[in-house]
Amino acid sequence: HSLYLPSFSSFGIMCKPTITNDNNQGQSAPHDIVTRNVIVSGAGPSGLLLTALLLNHNRQQQQQQQQQEQAASTTTTATPNNNNICSHIRYQVTLLESRSDLGQLDVQRDLPSKRSWMIGLAGHGLNALRTLPKLYNDYVQQPHVGVELQTFTIYLGATKMENRMPQPKEDSQEDMDKSTKKNNPNEAYIVDRNYVVAAMSRYLHDHHGDDPYLTMRYQTQLQYVDAPRHRILARDVNTQDDEYYLPYDLLVGADGARSVVRQALVAQVYDFEMDYGDIFNQFRAVHVTKPASLNADGMSLLPACLPGGMNGICLPMPPSAANGSTGNKEEEERLVNISIGCPRHAKVAPELESNDVQVVADYFQKHFKAFELVDYHDFAKKWIGGNGQKWNRTAQVHCNQYHSCKGKLAIMGDAAHATSPSIGMGMNTALRDAASLYRILVQQEEKQVEEAQSSSSIDKTLSWDDDQNLDRVLTEFSNQRVREGQSLTDLAFHLYCLDETAQGMETLHMIVRGALHGWFPSLVSPHPQMLIGNPQYDLRDVYQLASQTLKIIPKHRAINDKIRQEYLEERLEMVPASPPKNWGVTVLLGLAGLSVAGMALGMKLYSTPFP
Secondary structure, three states, X not given: OOOOOOXXXXXXXXXXXXXXXXOOOOEEOOOOOEEEEEEEEOOOHHXXXXXXXXXXXXHHHHHHHHHHHHXXXXXXXXXXXHHHOOOOEEEEEEEEEOOOOHHHOOOOOOHHHHOOOEEEEOHHHHHHHOOOHHHHHHHHOOOOOEEEOXXXXXXXXXXXXXXXXXXXXXXXXXXXXXXXXXHOOOOOEEEEHHHHHHHHHHHHHHHHOOOOOEEEEEOEEEEEEEHHHOEEEEEEOOOOOOEEEEEOOEEEEOOOOOOHHHHXXXXXXXXXXXXXXXXXXXEEEEEEEOOOOOOOOEEEEEEEEEOOOEEXXXXXXXXXXXXXXXXXXXXXXXXXXXXXXXXXXXXXOHHHHOOOHHHHHHHHHHHOOOOOOOOXXXXXXXXXXXXOOOOEOOEEEEEOOOEEOOOOEEEOOHHHHOOOHHHOOHHHHHHHXXXXXXXXXXXXXXXXXXXXXXXXXXXXXXXXXXXXXXXXXXXXXXXXXXXXXXXXHHHHHHOOOOOHHHHHHHHHHHHXXXXXXXXXXXXXXOOHHHHOOOOOOOHHHHHHHHHHHOXXXXXXXXXXXXHHHHHHHHHOOOOOOOOOOOOOOOEEOOEEOOXXXXXXXXXHHHOOOOO
16 A cells, blocks of 8 residues: 555546458457556545545446457457447546545444444435445445434423334335435435445445455555645655655645645646635534433434423434444334534533533433433533544535546545534535536546547548546536535525524524415415425535525525624624623524424425425
8 A cells, every 4th residue: 555656647538449451350450558546635434435436437438348349359340349449548537535544443342432423315415326326225224334214203301202204106016116215305324424434335345345456545644745746745644754746647635624635726727726724613412322312313302401491302213323233123222412502703601612421411301301311410420521522513515616627636525514403414415416417427538438429531540639538527527516514614604693683583483484385385486495405406406496486595695694793703802792682582403493493394394396
């Protein structure tokens, strides 16, 4: 893995057409294999998916080439056959990741110690994974990885409102698997991010572990991108002094919100614009034993679950998330992931910031009314953490383009559009980024092959301008994905309002619109909330509905920007502090106070397709 990879100057196709001579009439001449040296920085979901797709494509092309060569060896006609021309591109993929390889950990013994937050996979992300059926069916959709969501519950204080997730009607399970599942607007799969990463890594090891076109460099830090020379500087994180350069023909930055690859865009592209901040929320997350009153396959929303506008969400965890697994789902101890927090301008109760376990336990036992916890003392210990848990914050990133033709690089996932988890579409959009980049690469190859097949010339090797080919791919990738990334970040933040009164009005709007759409689907459009994640609609479609048609986003953006600006001015003492406000029900992790009640009440009504 310390091999210095050679630089490949070609990024196009170099195929030779059918030729004729005395010894080889009507057969394909030997083809030149063109290797594209691709470095993928970041072994998260999008980086792993792109790597798997490229390697799978290599294998498909090898098989196709072998079939054509076998067919050509039996052909005796003297007529040139340009249909024998095929893509002979191979992707030499180097996967770079600063952390350890989760795919090498034992699922029952070691992986539970690497648990992270539970997040949702909706149709967008699930369909991206389904581009590799074995990856999805045999690795991701496994009981230890996630939980298929069946119930949706909202707790208003101690009052419980529960709904079953609507399911499409099909004649048979086979029909469901073949057709409807990939277009099911209500499909939701709750997963631990690290468990998904581990599953995808295991797929790579099992299917491409001995693949000569794959080099996996875990515990390797990307230090610097030398874009003019098309190379990167990497360092071994264990030794901290083993540095080396790796050349590339294409560099893909799937390296998170603090992306090093994105910094190369800042340095090299004069018209590149980006905005880096946070989601204006803070929260803490704990894994605790599932209370008896909660469904093992249900999501629970907890608006105003604690005084001072604290909101929460409770997500199920798979059976094997607990230490050890008996194999009996009914008998196993199940865990849940509870996240609670508030916007940054809200005043946090001092008990919630205490490092005294008993103080925290007493506070939750007194004020948390949604459901009874199994062990308040255990919850408090995990709330505080070993060294005193800090409030978590999530970055938010906007970029006006996701590529550089001159630097031969692209960014995707959080590197391009890190966002609030409020609509649960961050990982879904990242996976779609990877599938989209792969699709565009393949489409460009197919286009070139079609041009070769239609060519009347048989006297020269067919080749194309390599830089021009890559420029087309990268430009088209930005054209397709920037609008989705911008829609993602704006929907995640501005579908909700930080002002209590304005959000109350939006809650009423959601409930009324849901009822009207259920009664008159051809006359009244659904609320944008219920189209998010539906694979039949891009996020841009949802954004247009929320922004241009219903005017929700412009109204909320003006209010939210004002609140954030006032908070900044007061925190920096640019202006005198204003009197304390009762912020009431505010927003965190998709909880817009009572708006989630509207979501629960209107869920079945909203399932009607967008007219």
